Amino acid sequence: MNLSELAAHLNLSVTTVSRVLAGSPEKYRISEATTKRVVEAAQKYHAAPNPLGLGLRKGQTGMIGLLVPDITNPFFAQLAREIERELRKSDKAVLLFDSGEDVKIERKLLRDMISRRLDGFILAPVGVDTEELRFAVKNENLPVVLMDRLISGVDCTSVSLDNFDAGYKAAHYLIQKGHQRIGCLRGDSRTAVDADRYNGVVAAICEAGLNVDESIVAGKGYSLVDGVEASRRILSNVNKPSGVITLNGQGIIALMNVLHDYGVSVPEEISIVAFDDQPWSKFSSPAITTIAQPIGKMARMAVEIIGSREKESKIFKAELIERASVAEVDVEYT
Amino acid sequence: MNLSELAAHLNLSVTTVSRVLAGSPEKYRISEATTKRVVEAAQKYHAAPNPLGLGLRKGQTGMIGLLVPDITNPFFAQLAREIERELRKSDKAVLLFDSGEDVKIERKLLRDMISRRLDGFILAPVGVDTEELRFAVKNENLPVVLMDRLISGVDCTSVSLDNFDAGYKAAHYLIQKGHQRIGCLRGDSRTAVDADRYNGVVAAICEAGLNVDESIVAGKGYSLVDGVEASRRILSNVNKPSGVITLNGQGIIALMNVLHDYGVSVPEEISIVAFDDQPWSKFSSPAITTIAQPIGKMARMAVEIIGSREKESKIFKAELIERASVAEVDVEYT
DNA sequence: TTTGTTTGCACAAACGTTAATCCTAAGTTT
DNA sequence: AAACTTAGGATTAACGTTTGTGCAAACAAA
Numbered sequence: 001m002n003l004s005e006l007a008a009h010l011n012l013s014v015t016t017v018s019r020v021l022a023g024s025p026e027k028y029r030i031s032e033a034t035t036k037r038v039v040e041a042a043q044k045y046h047a048a049p050n051p052l053g054l055g056l057r058k059g060q061t062g063m064i065g066l067l068v069p070d071i072t073n074p075f076f077a078q079l080a081r082e083i084e085r086e087l088r089k090s091d092k093a094v095l096l097f098d099s100g101e102d103v104k105i106e107r108k109l110l111r112d113m114i115s116r117r118l119d120g121f122i123l124a125p126v127g128v129d130t131e132e133l134r135f136a137v138k139n140e141n142l143p144v145v146l147m148d149r150l151i152s153g154v155d156c157t158s159v160s161l162d163n164f165d166a167g168y169k170a171a172h173y174l175i176q177k178g179h180q181r182i183g184c185l186r187g188d189s190r191t192a193v194d195a196d197r198y199n200g201v202v203a204a205i206c207e208a209g210l211n212v213d214e215s216i217v218a219g220k221g222y223s224l225v226d227g228v229e230a231s232r233r234i235l236s237n238v239n240k241p242s243g244v245i246t247l248n249g250q251g252i253i254a255l256m257n258v259l260h261d262y263g264v265s266v267p268e269e270i271s272i273v274a275f276d277d278q279p280w281s282k283f284s285s286p287a288i289t290t291i292a293q294p295i296g297k298m299a300r301m302a303v304e305i306i307g308s309r310e311k312e313s314k315i316f317k318a319e320l321i322e323r324a325s326v327a328e329v330d331v332e333y334t
Numbered sequence: 335m336n337l338s339e340l341a342a343h344l345n346l347s348v349t350t351v352s353r354v355l356a357g358s359p360e361k362y363r364i365s366e367a368t369t370k371r372v373v374e375a376a377q378k379y380h381a382a383p384n385p386l387g388l389g390l391r392k393g394q395t396g397m398i399g400l401l402v403p404d405i406t407n408p409f410f411a412q413l414a415r416e417i418e419r420e421l422r423k424s425d426k427a428v429l430l431f432d433s434g435e436d437v438k439i440e441r442k443l444l445r446d447m448i449s450r451r452l453d454g455f456i457l458a459p460v461g462v463d464t465e466e467l468r469f470a471v472k473n474e475n476l477p478v479v480l481m482d483r484l485i486s487g488v489d490c491t492s493v494s495l496d497n498f499d500a501g502y503k504a505a506h507y508l509i510q511k512g513h514q515r516i517g518c519l520r521g522d523s524r525t526a527v528d529a530d531r532y533n534g535v536v537a538a539i540c541e542a543g544l545n546v547d548e549s550i551v552a553g554k555g556y557s558l559v560d561g562v563e564a565s566r567r568i569l570s571n572v573n574k575p576s577g578v579i580t581l582n583g584q585g586i587i588a589l590m591n592v593l594h595d596y597g598v599s600v601p602e603e604i605s606i607v608a609f610d611d612q613p614w615s616k617f618s619s620p621a622i623t624t625i626a627q628p629i630g631k632m633a634r635m636a637v638e639i640i641g642s643r644e645k646e647s648k649i650f651k652a653e654l655i656e657r658a659s660v661a662e663v664d665v666e667y668t
Numbered sequence: 669t670t671t672g673t674t675t676g677c678a679c680a681a682a683c684g685t686t687a688a689t690c691c692t693a694a695g696t697t698t
Numbered sequence: 699a700a701a702c703t704t705a706g707g708a709t710t711a712a713c714g715t716t717t718g719t720g721c722a723a724a725c726a727a728a
Binding site: 012013014015016019028029030031034053055056057058059 | 674675682683684685
């Protein structure tokens with residue numbers, strides 16, 4: 001039911017009803033009696049202000065747009081859930097857009113998002129620099145937060161992971177456990193996320209005085225098929241790695257299956273450190289040692305930035321969760 | 335940019351601009367020249383009708399609400415993706431609501447959804463009959479489609495799976511492969527989805543003249559923890575099943591890990607049929623034989639029903655995808 | 669009684685559209 | 699030339715809010 005319908009029903013003006021329901025009856029000197037009458041009738045008839053009228057008047061929609069490359073990817077699903085949960089506290093709703101890792105579709109969606117006059121945007125782009133992305137970001141008046149795959153050169157408030165540090169931590173941990181031959185299952189090396197993480201891995205390896213063998217490094221995309229293919233390439237190497245780091249969430253699924261396929265036991269023959277904690281990681285056998293992103297914290301920060309229209313980017317540190325997929329090996333002295 | 339701003343810029347009335355951009359210039363006798371002028375300027379300045387004004391005028395928001403129990407669950411994530419993709423074709427957007435399997439939150443969300451005056455609702459409820467759900471559904475004028483966990487007694491257009499048939503198919507397949515001792519990993523047995531599937535399983539078992547051993551049937555919820563616990567119960571039985579059916583998507587993840595933990599090999603020692611095809615099911619080792627829901631088709635049907643305001647419910651049949659997790663066993667004659 | 673001060677609410681405008689109606693200048697017919 | 703048609707738009711109202719202002723009644727003060 002409308003405010004106007006309710007007002008007619010109560011023989012009051014829409015103004016009065018609106019003022020009561022907006023929560024400031026005393027400010028406008030609405031009597032106790034009237035206030036009570038309105039509130040009770042509103043409850044009874046499920047009356048609430050029409051968001052379109054309200055939005056038109058106030059210039060805001062009460063919605064923020066969330067763009068992800070693939071909601072089917074557990075990382076983005078978790079992100080979406082946390083963002084929705086947080087936004088709900090300020091009575092905002094989430095408009096979901098899924099580009100399917102397709103840059104052309106992403107462009108279209110960005111245009112659509114903008115034309116919908118949302119109150120803010122949380123964008124996890126495919127990872128490619130497009131005109132639409134720049135346009136969306138440059139829209140000075142609207143709060144935009146970039147997440148996950150940041151675009152170098154596109155200047156925008158962002159919430160992200162210190163990917164270099166995360167990669168470094170993963171490799172450093174393996175090295176500390178005695179591993180000297182470290183393989184790496186990458187995603188799309190053209191995206192900054194992947195490159196940064198890999199650079200961190202390389203840095204740790206070099207720092208330890210070891211060298212990087214690119215024949216046990218593979219990957220060309222974030223899909224499961226890509227992951228499986230890369231895993232096979234890594235494992236079919238005559239000189240197998242003693243530890244493998246999967247640089248993205250899908251990677252671990254691919255790798256585990258290929259490992260099982262090849263009859264390689266974890267962590268006895270090969271140790272694994274995976275990026276992105278999955279719901280099942282701790283139930284897996286062996287439980288997976290993980291570089292976990294603080295998804296909840298990042299989501300909350302993104303929402304806070306949107307709400308407060310801050311302009312400062314935040315970088316979070318990943319956390320290494322020790323579980324059972326990494327074995328300690330004796331260091332071979334060469 | 336607004337239509338009114340654009341109109342002012344072009345020294346035209348808002349009406350004219352609106353009519354050109356709405357795509358019916360000839361119907362209102364707008365000259366070719368003017369039409370062209372408007373179209374070009376609109377492109378140049380990224381001008382588009384404000385959806386709030388438009389919505390207010392037309393009485394629709396161009397958005398439909400999607401309510402799921404858990405977007406992190408791959409089934410609902412896939413559903414969301416397909417629904418969004420389909421809705422996009424008619425320029426509608428998806429407002430996402432995630433109840434987190436919590437009935438109280440679901441109630442609140444339903445109220446919020448209704449007050450947002452959306453053009454339609456696609457609801458995958460937690461599975462419990464609530465007043466709010468009934469209210470949302472009874473809202474005669476708005477198109478509502480129920481999916482997945484239907485509520486018996488709540489009369490509403492729905493798109494669902496023939497769950498009995500699906501359960502029957504799973505069990506029948508195992509029996510056909512010679513299995514006589516069939517275990518079952520259930521979800522929440524109070525929900526109709528789970529009960530129907532289980533009844534299908536029971537029917538197939540009884541039809542084959544075998545009997546159901548409830549000591550290898552377990553499950554009390556849809557979460558991963560529930561799944562792990564139930565899997566342990568089933569596998570710790572002294573007399574292990576020769577085949578296990580997991581009645582929901584999370585189940586297979588739990589079961590596989592527990593199996594690996596117990597050192598049971600699939601399909602040599604135990605065969606598995608899983609509900610809900612997962613992206614990794616075919617890459618798994620062994621690849622998982624699956625009872626797959628036609629998620630894409632179901633999503634498209636839901637969107638079609640919403641669009642056409644049909645009232646007829648549709649029931650889809652699950653498809654059995656034969657892969658490698660079921661072994662043929664010799665039938666023991668008793 | 670007149671003037672001033674509250675109290676309690678209604679009225680009007682504006683947000684941006686669109687659909688129905690109306691207006692004006694030009695061209696066409698008689 | 700007068701009357702009629704047509705082209706090409708502009709005006710107006712309405713969708714449902716909220717906010718600034720207005721205005722009557724009641725009450726107090728002088």
